[in-house]
Amino acid sequence: MQDSIVLPGYPLAKAAGSARHLTDRLRGKRSSQAVYGVKTLAATILTWGAVAPWSPGGHPYLAVTTALLAVNASTVYRSVTQAAQNMVARVAGLVLALVTARLLGPTAGGVVAIVVVAVLAGPRRSTDDRVQIASTALIALAASAADPVGSLVSPVLQTLVGAAVGVAVNALVLPPLYLDESDAAVRGLAHDMGSLLRDMGSGLAQRHLTVKAHTWLHEARHLEERFTSAEEEVQRADESLRWNTRCAAHARCEDLTYAEAFGALRGVSLQVRGIARTLADNAHNDHADHHLGQQFLDRYAETLRLAGDAVQGFAGPRAAGGAPDTAPRGELREAIDEAQDWHDAMTDLIGRGTLVKPGAWYVYGSLMTDVERLLADLDHVGAH
Structure with a gap:
């Protein structure tokens, strides 16, 4: 026996929707890569032009490397913080190299001293910082023996200029925003939860509780994995708004x-x-006395279908121009009101003893409480 209803044309529509989603993602990825390519090229040219005239030998590789790290950060906020951390690590490594060259010189003992100091006395928050300090100090150790002052001043200035150029390009040339990705993640979660609620409602109405109950539980547990991925997108979107110059026009x-x-x-x-x-x-x-009555399941099935509509309408698409679309909001309000009416009707029937089996009272209470809380959460946030 078939356990679910397949609407006419649904597989074809689902496949077409998946194809469009994949095409949009690929197009968006290519566009993002093109933007980063242009920004990387701009940062490289600007840094080289600014630093080459006064860098030793006319080779500002350190400045260009720093600029590339800053301009390719995922957000403006991250480019600033990474540039600051990179600057501190570089300066610490250069100072360590200068001190080691003065005391031990470019010898094996100097190399060992740098590694020991960087590992034991370096910052505890990040292993990458300690590695960067050690690598910078080792590279600068030989040069610092011949020109102690120049080996310290020139790399520091190159790092500073490269970080400044990289951050400026990343902040001013199409600074990255991840609102669409976050929006898609939130709406995808709402769609999946709404679909699961509707599927549970349809399954209860068709007397498929025993057959599909564990499938529903597995799908509900699988939602946690989706939440982990969506949370990363939401956090990245929030971070991308910090210090972002596009927000003035977005x-x-x-x-x-x-x-x-x-x-x-x-x-x-x-x-x-x-x-x-x-x-x-x-x-x-x-x-047997603990099993839910079919009359209750029929009414509860309708409640779940309405709750599914409410969850899906909660994260409806926005109208052009960024203004909220009133249609999904109205549908959300209507679905919540209808589901609340069903909830009140069932509560009244349970209170009068019409639906309750002697041993199933706690099951009715659990199911009613979960739906009540679900609708209350949607109602509270939807009002804002």
Whole structure:
């Protein structure tokens, strides 16, 4: 027996949607790579032109390397912080090389001293910083023996200029924003949870509780993996807004709160998982008196379908220009109101003893509480 309803044309529509999504991702990836290519080239040319005239031998490789690290940072905020950390590590390594050259010279003992000091006395927060300090000191050790002052001043200035150029190019030439990726991640989560709720509702209405209960529980547990990936996208989007010059002309930078929406969906996922777990436990309960009544399941199925509509409408697409689209908001409000009416009706029937079996009262209570909390979370965040 088939366990689910397949709407006409659904597989074809799903395949077409997946193909469009893949095409959009590839197009967006190529566009992003092109932008980074242009920014990298600009930072390289500007740094070389600014540093080559006064660098030793006319070879400002250290400045260009620093600029490339800064301009290819994923966000403006990260480019600034990485440039600052790189500057500190370079200076620390050069000072260490100068001191070692004065005391031990460019000898094997000097190399050992640099490695020991960098590992034992270096910053504890990042292994990369300690490695960078040690590598910078070792490279500068030989040069510092011949020209102690020049070997310190020139690399420091090159690092400073390279970091400044890289940060400036990254901040002024199409600074990266990740709003679309975060938006897609949040809406994808809402769609998946809404689809699971609707599938549970359809399965209950078709008397497929025993057959599909554990499948629903597995899908609900699998949502946690999606949340981990989506959380990274949301955090990256929030970080990309910091110190970003495009926000002045980007309408969505001011009014989108991905963290709040993501937090609401995480709360909803707990209720979805609770519903799936309760249904799975009840489906395979050996006590007949503990099984849910079909009249309740029919009403609860409708509630789950309406809740699924509400979850999917919660993260509806935005209209052109960044302004909120009122249609999805209205559908969300309508779905919540209808689901709340079903909730009130079921509560009344349970209170009058119409639906309750003697041994299943705690199951009814658990399912009702999860739906009530789910709708309350959506209602609270949707109001803002």
